[in-house]
Structure formats: structure tokens, C-alpha cells
């Protein structure tokens with residue numbers, strides 16, 4: 001075995017794995033064709049694909065996709081900025097940590113979607129409402145990771161800061177924040193997932209135009225092909241955004257010893 | 260103790276604000292009226308009915324999704340070729356958010372217990388699958404070699420080496436999945452399904468009862484937090500001194 | 509022989525004469541070897557790790573392997589264990605090529621922390637080997653007690669590995685290996701991580717146990733003195749690629765004793781000789 005064969009080995013496995021996925025889709029098609037499950041509930045991949053193509057050709061589906069992705073990203077960026085900023089404020093002071101930490105830990109495990117009724121109460125069924133829902137539902141991982149990143153800083157590094165006579169702001173900017181970056185990035189990955197979930201929920205709840213709402217409407221009108229096309233599109237959004245984050249991770253965390 | 264200062268101060272401030280400016284309206288409620296509403300809801304059985312629906316769906320979904328996740332996780336953890344074969348399929352399926360399946364479940368099962376159960380099960384499936392696989396992978400190769408040198412059979416290997424070695428992590432997976440399950444159950448109820456705690460909140464909101472809405476949110480918080488605390492307690496209790504070493508490695 | 513060897517041999521001539529009188533007769537041991545390496549080569553990811561190893565190990569022989577770090581000591585041991593397969597050549601054990609681990613070959617791993625089951629008590633860890641060998645449940649407690657007693661852990665049966673010191677954990681691993689009633693015991697730097705006192709104590713324990721059970725031992729170590737003290741034969745490996753550089757017969761009287769054996773002129777001579785050899789081969 002040498003490096004070359006292991007690389008071709010990898011590629012072969014990838015191909016095999018792709019083939020297996022294709023076989024699954026073929027199996028799905030077969031089940032649909034044989035009508036083992038009623039086509040009302042399970043259309044074949046061909047019909048879902050046709051529905052997607054028709055939807056994109058009319059420009060309708062593309063528009064909805066764009067709206068959904070836009071919401072997801074706005075909410076995510078907003079919550080990331082808020083989370084890191086607030087986390088820095090709280091995290092950089094041990095005193096603030098001890099006052100706010102427990103409350104935040106208490107709120108964290110709560111279902112983020114529970115913010116939805118509050119958002120609707122305050123902002124009605126509107127775009128602003130969805131943004132508030134996404135931003136406040138998504139903020140927790142980033143907020144807590146930033147605080148944790150500050151808390152978990154190695155005492156040796158703090159001492160380095162002291163010895164170099166860095167100002168408080170410099171210590172935060174040059175030592176504490178970079179130290180928290182891996183934690184923050186991991187939390188932003190989680191945040192993006194939550195953001196997508198809340199975008200879908202928000203669209204469903206508030207009846208706003210987007211993929212989330214359109215799949216709900218498709219289900220209500222027993223339009224299975226469009227429903228499945230929409231769900232697959234949402235999956236693709238998740239997949240692509242994760243891949244992009246992977247790439248970002250690799251760039252930003254190059255200094256870390258690979259595990 | 261310091262941790263209690265902030266929420267108490269905030270609540271008192273809100274209460275004073277509410278009394279001075281009278282912010283009570285269709286949208287907002289003072290802390291005292293929220294507590295009152297929460298108390299009434301507990302007494303008249305609203306909380307109990309709603310919580311039992313939500314928790315039973317969570318546990319049922321956890322049982323179904325968790326079992327499937329455990330089995331598949333063991334399979335791909337123990338048999339590398341299957342893992343490699345499934346990589347692409349799993350990587351494509353994983354990012355599909357559970358809530359995106361709400362309409363499909365709705366289409367097939369209609370509103371009610373079953374559609375919620377299915378979505379919760381799907382949500383619990385992934386964390387358990389991933390933690391099981393990681394737990395198996397995390398077993399030190401030396402233990403595998405010990406089992407080879409002792410010539411343990413496949414059943415003894417799984418039963419005496421793999422499962423106990425993986426158990427602490429499996430339980431962490433179970434705990435995560437339980438949290439995810441509860442979140443998803445509430446989310447499904449908020450989004451569509453007219454049962455349980457999530458719906459109780461939505462119902463209060465739609466009937467312009469902010470006091471009850473915040474009261475029910477408070478209950479969701481208390482129940483979710485206790486659920487989590489109980490599982491943490493169980494984890495520490497079950498995996499005391501013996502398994503701590505295993506959990507760390 | 510190098511010039512240096514000759515010089516030191518001359519210097520030690522006196523003591524050598526003394527020594528011949530006390531030489532132990534090894535003729536009792538069967539002539540046909542228990543383990544044989546035949547032209548064994550091993551590659552890892554395209555790199556040659558072991559090159560043309562030819563070795564035989566007799567029944568009840570105590571063989572120590574020394575050599576610089578990374579020269580392939582562990583790898584050689586794992587080949588005998590059946591945990592690795594050679595790229596070419598073969599290892600013959602009891603007349604049959606080694607294809608997989610055998611029940612009567614036991615391995616004492618260097619990293620005892622990882623090789624013990626943390627969720628089982630000391631007794632439970634020993635029990636694992638008995639369970640694997642199909643020893644009936646009723647017989648186990650007595651045998652476990654006897655084994656723990658043998659390694660000096662008689663009163664720690666209920667302790668978890670994390671509650672034992674490093675030396676105790678290693679003794680526990682040895683007890684589990686003894687539970688296999690092995691014909692061959694493979695030990696990979698078993699005492700490397702222990703302090704000098706514990707180490708000497710365990711060396712004597714191993715010697716005593718081997719003497720009682722007549723087990724063949726293949727013992728990897730960094731420590732030349734340890735090798736000479738324990739072995740009938742010391743095999744020195746040279747690195748890049750790993751190969752047998754030299755074999756030293758150790759003809760020190762048994763039973764050995766930490767004080768007198770280590771002061772034996774022959775011991776000192778051998779130590780000097782092997783030390784010089786290793787230094788030379790590393791240079």
C-alpha cells in the first residue's frame with residue numbers, strides 16, 4: 001500500500017458510496033412505480049424532479065428559494081454579530097459572567113421556536129417578526145460559545161498579556177477573541193442549522209412567501225411532487241451551507257494542529 | 260447566588276415599569292400577572308394535559324428514532340465498509356431539517372399524535388446515530404487488540420467490550436437526543452399540531468392572553484430544564500467512578 | 509568481534525574464568541524452536557519497517573529485544589502476536605504459520621491504561637480472560653483470587669483500574685495475561701513507565717512466575733540492564749530498516765538477584781559490550 005493506492009482507494013469508495021445513493025433513489029423510484037405506497041403520499045423522484053424543473057422554469061421556485069436563503073442568512077449574520085458582541089461584553093468580565101451566566105444557561109435548552117409567539121405578539125405576522133425569531137432563536141450558541149471562549153482562556157495566555165502590558169481592549173482583540181474563534185466557529189455552524197429551521201418554521205407560521213410556506217401549502221393541497229421538491233431543496237440549502245462553512249473553517253483554523 | 264440577581268432585578272424592574280406606566284395590554288403582561296396565569300394553568304390541568312402530550316411524544320419519538328439510530332450507528336461503527344458505502348447518502352440526508360418534514364408527515368398522517376411522533380423520531384435518530392458511531396470509533400484500538408488476543412467471539416466482543424466502552428458516550432447521545440426531541444415536539448406544536456405545550460402557547464397568543472402566553476412559556480422552560488437536569492443526574496449516577504475514565508478517552 | 513570487544517574481553521578475562529564454573533546448562537530445553545521468523549519483511553505505507561528478520565526462539569526461553577526507538581521492536585512483537593501480518597516471509601509458531609492471534613499467546617501492552625477495561629474492577633479484568641477461555645462461572649472466583657495474589661494485588665480485587673497506581677495496573681494486566689495460561693508471553697516495554705524500585709520488584713516477580721510456569725517470554729525493552737538481567741538471550745535490532753544486528757547469549761546464573769547478579773563481572777562485561785554495540789550502531 002502506498003499513498004497513491006490509498007487515494008485511489010478513497011475515490012473508489014466515494015464512487016461506491018455515490019452508487020449506493022443512486023441505488024437508494026432508484027429504489028425509491030421503483031417503490032413509487034410499483035405503487036407500494038400511494039402516489040398521493042410518495043411521488044417518484046421523477047415527478048418531484050419534474051415539479052422542481054417546472055417551478056424553476058416559471059421562476060416561481062427560484063424566487064421563493066432566494067427569499068428563504070436570504071432570510072436564513074440575514075438572521076444568521078444578525079445573530080452571529082449580536083451573539084459575539086454580547087458574548088464579548090459579558091465574557092470579558094468575570095463579574096458579568098457570574099451574574100449573567102446562570103440565566104443564559106437556563107434559557108439555552110429552551111426550544112428556540114418558543115420565541116415565535118412572542119415575536120408575533122410584538123411584531124405581528126411580518127418579515128420583521130421572522131427576523132426577530134431567527135435572530136433571537138439562533139443567538140444562543142454564539143453567545144454562549146463566545147462567553148465560554150473567554151472563560152476557557154489558558155491562564156498562561158492571560159499572563160502573557162499582563163507581561164506585555166497589553167491594554168484591556170488589546171487583550172480582548174489579540175488574545176481572548178482569537179482564543180474563542182474555534183468555539184465561535186463551531187457555534188456558528190450550529191447557528192446556521194438553527195437559522196434554517198427557524199426560517200422554515202417562521203415562514204410556515206406567518207404565511208410568508210418562501211419554501212417553508214410553499215411546502216406547507218403543497219401538503220394542504222395534496223400536491224406531493226411540489227412538496228417533495230421543496231423538501232429536497234431545503235435539504236440542499238442545508239448541505240451547501242454546511243459545505244461552505246467547512247471551507248471557511250479550514251481557512252480560519254489553519255493554525256490549529258489537525259486532530 | 261449571583262446568578263439569581265439578574266433575573267430577579269429584571270423581573271422587579273419590569274413589574275415596577277408595568278405598574279407605573281401600565282404596559283398591560285393585548286401584547287404585554289406584568290411579571291405578577293404572568294405568574295398568576297401560570298399558577299392558574301397549573302391548577303386547572305391545562306399544564307398537565309399539554310405536558311403529558313408533549314412529553315409522551317418526545318419519549319415515544321426518542322424510543323423509535325433512538326433505537327433505529329443505535330442500530331444503524333452500531334452497524335456503521337463496527338463495519339467500516341458499510342460506513343463508507345453510506346457516507347454520501349447520510350451526508351445528503353442529514354442536513355434536511357426535521358421541520359421540513361412537517362408537511363410530509365401532515366400529508367401522510369394528518370394532524371395529531373402520529374405526525375408529531377414521526378418528526379420527533381427523525382430528529383432523535385441523528386444525534387444517536389452520530390454519537391453511537393463516534394462512541395464505537397472512540398474505543399481505544401488497544402481494547403480491540405485485547406479482545407483479539409483473548410479470542411473473544413463476536414457476541415462477547417460487542418457485549419463485553421464495545422457496548423460498555425461506548426456506553427458513557429451513548430448516554431450523552433441519548434441526553435442530546437432527548438433535548439432535541441423536546442425542542443422538535445414543541446416546534447411542531449407551535450407550527451401546526453394543535454396539541455401540547457407548544458400549542459398552548461400559540462393558543463394563548465391567538466386569544467390575546469399575553470399573561471397566559473408567558474406563563475406557558477415559563478412552564479416550557481421549567482419542564483425542559485427539569486427534563487435536562489434529570490438526564491444529567493442520571494448520567495452522573497449511572498456512570499460514576501468506573502466509567503469516567505472510559506468517557507474521557 | 510570489534511577491536512573494542514576484544515579489548516574489553518581481555519580486561520575481563522579474569523572474571524570470565526570465574527564465570528565458566530557457574531554456567532547453567534541450557535541443554536534441557538528442547539532443541540526445536542517454538543517460534544521461528546523466516547525472512548520476514550514488513551512494509552507500512554510503502555516504507556520498509558522490517559528487513560529480512562530471521563530468528564528462532566526456543567521453548568521456555570526468555571528473549572529480550574533492545575534497539576533504538578522506532579526500530580521495529582513493537583512491530584516484531586505484534587507479528588508474533590498475530591496482530592500484524594508480514595509483507596513477505598513467515599512466522600512459524602509451534603510448527604504452524606501465524607495467521608491470527610492464538611489463545612495461548614498473551615500480550616502485555618506497554619500502555620496498560622488503555623489495555624484494561626476501565627468499567628471493570630481488577631477482578632473483573634482478570635475474569636475477562638477466563639470468560640474468553642470458557643472457564644465455568646463457579647471456578648472463576650478462586651482462580652481470580654489466586655492470580656491477583658500472584659501479582660501482589662490480592663486485596664485490591666474490587667478496585668477499578670483508575671484507582672490503582674501505574675505499577676498496580678501493569679501487574680493487573682500481567683495477571684490477566686497469566687489467566688490465559690499462555691505458552692508465550694509477549695511483553696512490550698512493560699515497565700517503561702514505572703519508577704526504578706517498582707520496576708526491579710516487577711522484574712523479579714516476572715522471573716519467579718516464569719520459573720514456575722515455564723512460559724516462553726519475548727520481552728521488549730529500552731533498558732539494556734533490564735534486558736541482561738532478565739534474558740537468556742538479548743537481541744539487538746538496528747533501525748532503518750529494522751533488522752537483527754546482533755544476538756548476545758546471557759549466561760548468568762539463575763535464579764537472579766538484583767544485587768549479586770547486577771554486580772556479577774559477567775553482567776558488567778555484557779552491559780559494556782551491548783552498550784558499546786548499541787552506541788556504535790546508532791552513530
Ligand SMILES: Nc1ncnc2c1ncn2[C@@H]1O[C@H](COP(=O)(O)OP(=O)(O)OP(=O)(O)O)[C@@H](O)[C@H]1O
Nearest residue numbers: 552553557575576577578579580581582583584730
Ligand atoms: N500503524 C503504523 N503505520 C505506519 N507506520 C508505522 C505504524 N506503526 C509503526 N510504524 C512505523 O514503524 C516503525 C517501527 O515502529 P515500532 O513501534 O515497532 O518501533 P519501536 O521499536 O517499538 O519503537 P519504540 O521503542 O519507540 O516503542 C516506526 O518507524 C514507525 O514509524
Ligand SMILES: [Mg+2]
Nearest residue numbers: 581582583696
Ligand atoms: Mg514500541
